[in-house]
Amino acid sequence: MRIKTIQTTCPYCGVGCGISAKVDDANRHIKINGDSSHPANFGRLCSKGSELGETIELKGRLLEPKIYGRETSWTEALDLVADSLKSVIAKHGVNAVAFYGSGQLLTEDYYVANKLMKGFIGSGNMDTNSRLCMSSSVAGHKRAFGGDVVPNCYEDFEHADLILLIGSNAAWCHPVSFQRIRAAKEANPNLKVVVIDPRKTASCDIADLHLPLASGADAILFNGLFQFLHAHNKLDLNFIENHTEGFEAVLDGLKLENYSIENIANRCNLESEDVQQFFNWFAQNEKTLSLYSQGINQSTSGTDKVNAILNCHLATARIGKIGCGVFSLTGQPNAMGGREVGGLAHQFAAHTDFSNPDEIDLVSRFWNAPNIAQKGGFPAIELFDAIHDGKVKAVWIMGTNPVVSLPNADKVKEALKRCEFVVVSDCIAQTDTTALAHVLLPAQGWSEKDGTVTNSERCISRQRALLPAAGSAKPDWWILTQVARRLGFGQAFHYQSPVEIFREHAALSGFENKGKRAFNISALAEISAKDYDNFQPTQWGITKDSPNGTARFFADGKFFTKSGKAQLIPITPRLPVNLPDENYPLILNTGRIRDQWHTMTRTAIAAKLNQHKPEPFVEIHSEDAKRFELETNQLAKIESRWGLMLARVQITNAQTPGNIFVPMHWTAQQSSAGRMGALVNPVFDPISKQPESKHTPVKISPFKTAWQGFVLSRRELVISEPEYWVKNKGEYFYRYELAGNQSPENLADWARQMLCANECIAPQWQEYSDVAQGNYRAARFADGRLESVLFMTTTGELPSRNWLMSLFTQTEITKTEQLALLTGELSKGVEDVGTIVCACFNVGEKTIQQAIEKHSLKTHQEVGQCLKAGTNCGSCVPEIKALL
Ligand SMILES: Nc1nc2c(c(=O)[nH]1)N[C@H]1C(S)=C(S)[C@@H](COP(=O)(O)OP(=O)(O)OC[C@H]3O[C@@H](n4cnc5c(=O)[nH]c(N)nc54)[C@H](O)[C@@H]3O)O[C@H]1N2
Ligand SMILES: Nc1nc2c(c(=O)[nH]1)N[C@H]1C(S)=C(S)[C@@H](COP(=O)(O)OP(=O)(O)OC[C@H]3O[C@@H](n4cnc5c(=O)[nH]c(N)nc54)[C@H](O)[C@@H]3O)O[C@H]1N2
Ligand code: SF4
Ligand SMILES: [Mo]
Numbered sequence: 001m002r003i004k005t006i007q008t009t010c011p012y013c014g015v016g017c018g019i020s021a022k023v024d025d026a027n028r029h030i031k032i033n034g035d036s037s038h039p040a041n042f043g044r045l046c047s048k049g050s051e052l053g054e055t056i057e058l059k060g061r062l063l064e065p066k067i068y069g070r071e072t073s074w075t076e077a078l079d080l081v082a083d084s085l086k087s088v089i090a091k092h093g094v095n096a097v098a099f100y101g102s103g104q105l106l107t108e109d110y111y112v113a114n115k116l117m118k119g120f121i122g123s124g125n126m127d128t129n130s131r132l133c134m135s136s137s138v139a140g141h142k143r144a145f146g147g148d149v150v151p152n153c154y155e156d157f158e159h160a161d162l163i164l165l166i167g168s169n170a171a172w173c174h175p176v177s178f179q180r181i182r183a184a185k186e187a188n189p190n191l192k193v194v195v196i197d198p199r200k201t202a203s204c205d206i207a208d209l210h211l212p213l214a215s216g217a218d219a220i221l222f223n224g225l226f227q228f229l230h231a232h233n234k235l236d237l238n239f240i241e242n243h244t245e246g247f248e249a250v251l252d253g254l255k256l257e258n259y260s261i262e263n264i265a266n267r268c269n270l271e272s273e274d275v276q277q278f279f280n281w282f283a284q285n286e287k288t289l290s291l292y293s294q295g296i297n298q299s300t301s302g303t304d305k306v307n308a309i310l311n312c313h314l315a316t317a318r319i320g321k322i323g324c325g326v327f328s329l330t331g332q333p334n335a336m337g338g339r340e341v342g343g344l345a346h347q348f349a350a351h352t353d354f355s356n357p358d359e360i361d362l363v364s365r366f367w368n369a370p371n372i373a374q375k376g377g378f379p380a381i382e383l384f385d386a387i388h389d390g391k392v393k394a395v396w397i398m399g400t401n402p403v404v405s406l407p408n409a410d411k412v413k414e415a416l417k418r419c420e421f422v423v424v425s426d427c428i429a430q431t432d433t434t435a436l437a438h439v440l441l442p443a444q445g446w447s448e449k450d451g452t453v454t455n456s457e458r459c460i461s462r463q464r465a466l467l468p469a470a471g472s473a474k475p476d477w478w479i480l481t482q483v484a485r486r487l488g489f490g491q492a493f494h495y496q497s498p499v500e501i502f503r504e505h506a507a508l509s510g511f512e513n514k515g516k517r518a519f520n521i522s523a524l525a526e527i528s529a530k531d532y533d534n535f536q537p538t539q540w541g542i543t544k545d546s547p548n549g550t551a552r553f554f555a556d557g558k559f560f561t562k563s564g565k566a567q568l569i570p571i572t573p574r575l576p577v578n579l580p581d582e583n584y585p586l587i588l589n590t591g592r593i594r595d596q597w598h599t600m601t602r603t604a605i606a607a608k609l610n611q612h613k614p615e616p617f618v619e620i621h622s623e624d625a626k627r628f629e630l631e632t633n634q635l636a637k638i639e640s641r642w643g644l645m646l647a648r649v650q651i652t653n654a655q656t657p658g659n660i661f662v663p664m665h666w667t668a669q670q671s672s673a674g675r676m677g678a679l680v681n682p683v684f685d686p687i688s689k690q691p692e693s694k695h696t697p698v699k700i701s702p703f704k705t706a707w708q709g710f711v712l713s714r715r716e717l718v719i720s721e722p723e724y725w726v727k728n729k730g731e732y733f734y735r736y737e738l739a740g741n742q743s744p745e746n747l748a749d750w751a752r753q754m755l756c757a758n759e760c761i762a763p764q765w766q767e768y769s770d771v772a773q774g775n776y777r778a779a780r781f782a783d784g785r786l787e788s789v790l791f792m793t794t795t796g797e798l799p800s801r802n803w804l805m806s807l808f809t810q811t812e813i814t815k816t817e818q819l820a821l822l823t824g825e826l827s828k829g830v831e832d833v834g835t836i837v838c839a840c841f842n843v844g845e846k847t848i849q850q851a852i853e854k855h856s857l858k859t860h861q862e863v864g865q866c867l868k869a870g871t872n873c874g875s876c877v878p879e880i881k882a883l884l
Pocket of ligand 4: 132133134331332
């Protein structure tokens, strides 16, 4: 057995952590460690990154190309894709075909997709899930800076005196950066952290001040801040004069509304003292770093919110200098790389734009592409509307799951059902989107594919192949190249390996650039295959003048606008488009949880990551819970004008009254009705076209069922009957939470059918039924081990899942335990650890509570010493502190 150590990059969030993987490819086994030399994480990883080794199993992978569900050869599948695209184009023109890509593609994949659609097929219809993610930031950057640049680097965390987290739950979504800020705060007691978020999130754990502002009100707050800084002579008039334009217009705009502290507080639903405190801190601290994410971007005024923040930084000259600036935290591992290649439908390539004919000409000459697109294509929402309406007749979806993640997701599903020709490239066989594909193309996933990604701080890193491809899976760039050749563009798509694509991408970035376009990595245009293989993380720009990369932009006051000056943009704050009303009285906010990644196609494979939040839930304030007659752990139905979902109620005053929160992760693969995208309002920002995923008017009511139950089973079962079901993979079992409107007529038959399906091989069967009490329990044993259990009740009390789950770790079940299984009562001596809080060391809530009481623990460090909880990735520290 030969073990290799390979450096690569985590495929989840935009922190872009380096990984050092010990690979045993003979056994398809990987041991994951943080790469201590990588500047994004210096060896640290969060719970998701640490569990990557558990996600590479072949089960569930898409291994062969498929046409209408039938396995086929690459040749046949690629021929069909090319022929179908050709025929649609011949009949309906180039704008009847579209690509919908993803920030999870590698830069090389992305480059080829964009070049093929915009350069050679000749349509602007190449959009991506970045539309749902970063497009407001892109638009805001371009308005202010003349280019899409994140000016800062992670090192600024250590130099700042004030860090704002605006619409960012970094504790869960950028955990390694969050831990770095925590450490910076411990090292520098002067560093203050302000969290601006309608919810009290785990990120508030390190906050000196939390501003639970009204949903969508950010521009009011930052306009107010601008006004305050102006009134208190805290603006840098020198910098404004020499390096910006638009100052007078901004001031004129501010005169139109009342920005007194009281009025701001009132409109933002905040306390005046808190607003005052925040403004004072901003005024006093030169080294202010504003980090923001989807609470800003995912809004119908997302671009304006971005510019309202940028205005305050530009007018105080706090931009791109050590310890200060505006830092948009990117979501996906290659959100930034997609922007570099021009992955959005209104962009072109390498920071060029359809709005500039000279740039179209420039790219056309570079690619030698006579048929180049002359205008932008459909952005995501409009693209799926166009598919729905039959304007776009063939779509190729790569690396994204729009049937879950787009707003008004039922319409998206319907659109794909109606579409003449749907191709999906994915590495997973069964997703809500692959279910609707005519052609499925197996893509190599993380650990197999090879190329580059760019993280939040513009740092380009290598993702390297660790293992051979699963089945016949191929790299996305290869698949695209093969189709391009079949479409007759062989000369322009001659690539044999990712480095050739990377070189071309680098060369284009420098082509006739002359300092006009921010993205420039021309120093890498002739990189050798060996240097590409060994490439070490480097922040762009990477040019002759700065061959080792660029840590920060704009400290010199030079921008990428025509005048070279930054633009201050007058902002008139707008409320979200649809506000709550009497029919839909609550605001639905959606977002992420600590241990799942998006639509769970990969994180849900790792059992450990499923423990933290095993079911779709809805967080609601106690006042609202009372008002809508909801109780903790009850099921609730949430409805909007667009769709509905079911979720488990969690009452928490971390929510502001009037607002509820649901996680974005559950799909039809893991739940009967947890797919939240169905509810989400499809309105979008007029400039960035990014949808308002954080604000949909909804109503909520108890979802009353005749019975509730759950199943734990070593084997995966097929469960689809009851109105409510959720599947959750554990280490030794699958867990199914169930609830139904109608009690099964014959419980024993029903239970046998569900647990044994067709393959009851001499099972030992035990059951208990108490019709009067409405309880039924069944257990099945095999070779002395517990094989499966089912508990159901019509009265509502079910035993602790944790205790039963622990029985699955045993090789034998004692007589006492068998008895306990029937009575449903916890057997003595078995510890109920409670919901798992620390995923790294498997420590449950109850264990932590008991240890706190028993040993009078006072700090999370003491809990760590006692139980190890929170001592690895640290993501659960906020929860441990909450228990303290
Ligand atoms: N664990 C985990 N981490 C991830 C991901 C994942 O799926 N799972 N996905 C990655 C991706 S692609 C992305 S884009 C990032 C997203 O990272 P984040 O943006 O940090 O995550 P979200 O949970 O979507 O939303 C952030 C916060 O915005 C708040 N918010 C809602 N409305 C408003 C508002 O009007 N104003 C303000 N100021 N705040 C508001 C929400 O309450 C929420 O707490 O996470 C990345 N990291
Ligand atoms: N309501 C609401 N909706 C949201 C959000 C929200 O906060 N609220 N957030 C939005 C944001 S910021 C984002 S980024 C999106 C994310 O939403 P999606 O992009 O739809 O979610 P993923 O689960 O990441 O989908 C990635 C798919 O690509 C597959 N895949 C993984 N690696 C590869 C690869 O190398 N090649 C190929 N071909 N396929 C691969 C995975 O198996 C999976 O099916 O959701 C958006 N939707
Ligand atoms: S913070 Fe976690 S998910 Fe994000 S890149 Fe690092 S290890 Fe991966
Ligand atoms: Mo994202």
